[in-house]
Amino acid sequence: MKRQNRRNNQKADMSEQERILHTLHHIQIQLISAQSGFANETDEALIDSYIYEIHALHKQYEYWLRRAKELAVDGRAKIS
Numbered sequence: 001m002k003r004q005n006r007r008n009n010q011k012a013d014m015s016e017q018e019r020i021l022h023t024l025h026h027i028q029i030q031l032i033s034a035q036s037g038f039a040n041e042t043d044e045a046l047i048d049s050y051i052y053e054i055h056a057l058h059k060q061y062e063y064w065l066r067r068a069k070e071l072a073v074d075g076r077a078k079i080s
Helices: 002-013 016-040 044-070
Strands: none
Touching: 016 044
16 A cells, blocks of 8 residues: 555656656557567467557557657657
């Protein structure tokens, strides 16, 4: 519970731009993981699930990238 509260406090301290950059970074990590799972999977059903997951993550990334452009987010900001 303390860990979750600490995480919520950190998010509250972040500016909207920092949150967007953090979210984009998190999605990139998820994409790498999903792409790795897809590349190493042999079961047809799980391959399909990775395809849907990758597609969904791409859509999320597109949304947050649009938000970043709307706010003119500087991608050189430090992500913690």
